[in-house]
Amino acid sequence: MAITYGRQLGRLSTWQRSDGGPASSRLLQELARATNAAKSRYASRNLVNDGWVSALRVTGTTESLLAMYPALPVIPYCFSLRWQVRARVQGGAGPTGTVVLRAQDAVHRGETTTGISSTLTTTSTSYGFSSIGTLSAVSLVASGAWWRDVFLSLRANTNQAGASIEVSNLAIWYEGLDASDW
Amino acid sequence: MADQPIVTDFKSIDDVETYANQATVAEIGKKIALNLQHLLTWHALRVVGAQYEPSPDETVRTPHYRWRILDTLTNSRAQACHLCLLPKTTSGGSAPSWTLNVGASADTDSIAHWKVGGTVNNPQDVVHRRAAQLSVAPSGAETNMTVDSANGARVQSVAVVQHMRLTAPPGWVLDDAVYRLVTLTPYLAGKGIHAQDIGQLVDRVQNDLFPNWRRQQFCWSTRGATSGDAISRTAGTFGNIFDQTISTRSATSPGFQCPARNAGRFGATTIECDVEVYAANTGGATSATVRFASSLGNADVIVNSATAQWWQVAQTLTLDTTIEADRVDVLMAGDGTNPLRVWAVRCQERPL
Numbered sequence: 001m002a003i004t005y006g007r008q009l010g011r012l013s014t015w016q017r018s019d020g021g022p023a024s025s026r027l028l029q030e031l032a033r034a035t036n037a038a039k040s041r042y043a044s045r046n047l048v049n050d051g052w053v054s055a056l057r058v059t060g061t062t063e064s065l066l067a068m069y070p071a072l073p074v075i076p077y078c079f080s081l082r083w084q085v086r087a088r089v090q091g092g093a094g095p096t097g098t099v100v101l102r103a104q105d106a107v108h109r110g111e112t113t114t115g116i117s118s119t120l121t122t123t124s125t126s127y128g129f130s131s132i133g134t135l136s137a138v139s140l141v142a143s144g145a146w147w148r149d150v151f152l153s154l155r156a157n158t159n160q161a162g163a164s165i166e167v168s169n170l171a172i173w174y175e176g177l178d179a180s181d182w
Numbered sequence: 183m184a185d186q187p188i189v190t191d192f193k194s195i196d197d198v199e200t201y202a203n204q205a206t207v208a209e210i211g212k213k214i215a216l217n218l219q220h221l222l223t224w225h226a227l228r229v230v231g232a233q234y235e236p237s238p239d240e241t242v243r244t245p246h247y248r249w250r251i252l253d254t255l256t257n258s259r260a261q262a263c264h265l266c267l268l269p270k271t272t273s274g275g276s277a278p279s280w281t282l283n284v285g286a287s288a289d290t291d292s293i294a295h296w297k298v299g300g301t302v303n304n305p306q307d308v309v310h311r312r313a314a315q316l317s318v319a320p321s322g323a324e325t326n327m328t329v330d331s332a333n334g335a336r337v338q339s340v341a342v343v344q345h346m347r348l349t350a351p352p353g354w355v356l357d358d359a360v361y362r363l364v365t366l367t368p369y370l371a372g373k374g375i376h377a378q379d380i381g382q383l384v385d386r387v388q389n390d391l392f393p394n395w396r397r398q399q400f401c402w403s404t405r406g407a408t409s410g411d412a413i414s415r416t417a418g419t420f421g422n423i424f425d426q427t428i429s430t431r432s433a434t435s436p437g438f439q440c441p442a443r444n445a446g447r448f449g450a451t452t453i454e455c456d457v458e459v460y461a462a463n464t465g466g467a468t469s470a471t472v473r474f475a476s477s478l479g480n481a482d483v484i485v486n487s488a489t490a491q492w493w494q495v496a497q498t499l500t501l502d503t504t505i506e507a508d509r510v511d512v513l514m515a516g517d518g519t520n521p522l523r524v525w526a527v528r529c530q531e532r533p534l
Contacts, residue, residue, distance in 0.1 A: 049400035049438045051424050053413060068339050084507070086436055128434045132506065168424055171439035171507065 047081070048152070048172040055166040058156040059091075063100065066167060069152040081135040083172040085120060085154075088127045092163030097122050099167060100155045103135055127168060278302040278335030302335050399455060399501070400438040400510070403526035412462075412525050418518035420473060422511055423527070429513070431475040437511035440476075440529070442501045455499045457481050458528045459512075462490040465520030472524060473513040474499045485522060499529060 048069055056066040081103070089097035099122075104115035118133040152172065156165050281299035329340055404411045413423050422428040424436035431437070442453055463470040463485045472483040472493075481499035501508040510529060516522040 046399060046441060049402065049440075051402060051436060051438065053404070053424055070339055070341050082441070082506070084439055086434075126434070127436070129509075169436050169438070171441075173439070173441035173507070 046171070046173050048083075048170060050171075051169045052167075055168040056154075056156075057164055057166045058158070059164040060161050061157055061159060063098075063155045063157045065153060065155055066099075067154040067170065069154075069172075081118075081150075081152075081172055081174060083118065083120075083133045083135070083170070084130055085167050085171075086127055086129050086169040087120075087122050087156075087165060087167045088124055089122060089158060089163055089165050090125055092158065092160035094123065095158045095160045095163030097158045097163070097165030098156060099130070099165070101133060101135060101172070102153045102155060104151045104153070122165075127166075129169075276333045278331070278333045280332070280335045281330045282340070299330075399440040399442075399529040399531065401526070401528045401530075402438065403460070404524075412523035413514070414521040414523050415514050416516040416519065416521045418515055420471075420513040420515045422513050423524060431509075431511040431513075435511050437475075437509045438529070439507040439509050440501050441507045442503045443506045451502070451504050452478065452500045453503055454532045455481075455501060455529050456494065456532055457483060457499050458492050458494050459483050459485065459524055460490065460492050460526035461485045461514075461522065461524045462488055463517065463520065463522050464488055465517045468517035468520065470517050470520075470522035471515045472522075472527070473515070474527075474529060475511045475513060476500060477502050477505075477508050490523070490525065498532075 050067070058064045058066065081101075083101050085099050087097060087099055089095045099120050100117050101120075102115050102117040116135065118135045120130040120133050122128070122130060154167070154170060156167060158165050279299060279301045404413060415421050415426060420429050422435055422437075428435050457474045459472045461470075461472060461483075466488045467486050470485045472485060474481045474483075474495075476499055478500045481495050481497040483493050483495040485493050499510065501510070512527050514522055514524055
């Protein structure tokens, strides 16, 4: 069926008068806003939900690869990747452990440290969930060509040679805009 | 449509103002519908990282990931898998290779539904991508997947992505979406169009196109076939599958983060999920339990057979959509005498 502009205006007559603005622009604004908000609502979804019966462990100060994830589609502009790990540090004297989620494009994929990253730290010697980190999709786009696919790697290290960091769970998900403003 | 990302046509109000002078509402509606389609037609089925690294000379077929994919795929046909491989570095022998098997049988060694694979000829070729059509029975039969590697192909990680290819003519989808848009009640009442209205549109279009579409919250497995690598527990008290010294869900206990914020349909503050486990109770008819615990309650799966199989639960696991991510812990309890063995767990939203 074909929907014409005139029919739309007819249906909007009451709303049009109360707003006072040009009906066409306001309608389209609302459609755009609502569409983006709806996208946000439906884009909150899992990419990775992983756990290990034997925790992944890195000892020392060298950033080492824990896990690598291939070719995950990127949604540009208004979406970010959010992530969280469950981790703890042990050994050493009051060490700080760092977990890095690194995103790479198809050219730089693999076991290199190129790309953009998000970092979470812990000083706790008992397991706990980190705060929620963010990898901005805007950064993905701005870093070069549009990353159709993103390759993710999880890496970690500590700030002391004798300390280790253990990671037991990893979750990565899309998070859209907060729709509360609409 | 494979790998096609969402294109946001409206990046600012200025863009919209420009559009207002050029396009009809029907055209705008089409763009909205297209955007929503892209949003709906992509789904990560299973992503595994750092699961398996055999020795470079290993030639046996292994490992086996026990997966479950989405239910009825009547309107979805495209399936893609992405793998990160670390090929062997030693010379000689046969070239490393891998195979992803998909089948309805619990034991996918001899499955026939879908199989895709490749040979690793270049040591630098660390990422393999294959796209293939998943062809399962439209009756809603669910499917298991396994990954085999041979000749030292070290499977570092695997991602399986489902792209739902529309079988209906695009015009039908667009026109229908526009029609549904203009008949939304708040719109007719002159209150303007808000996010929830579009959300309702999304729900309706989604339900029309993919009647049994479900979003998977998590699907996790050990890397063993049925003969090995299960998580085992005999005690009749609950223990977390990742750390059996932990008996209850707490703020720090290990589990799966389920990002359900704003996912409540029609503004609901919760979503309902079905949970399943692939397990066997070596005690046979005695009752063992696998518990899924969210912030809002539990769903218990009773396992009372020595035959390894997928067990479903009649109960509902409820997730909180008012927080960014609700965590689900999985705990298991044997019958006190015989080991309960668990290979895989899954949680997915119920269809509309």
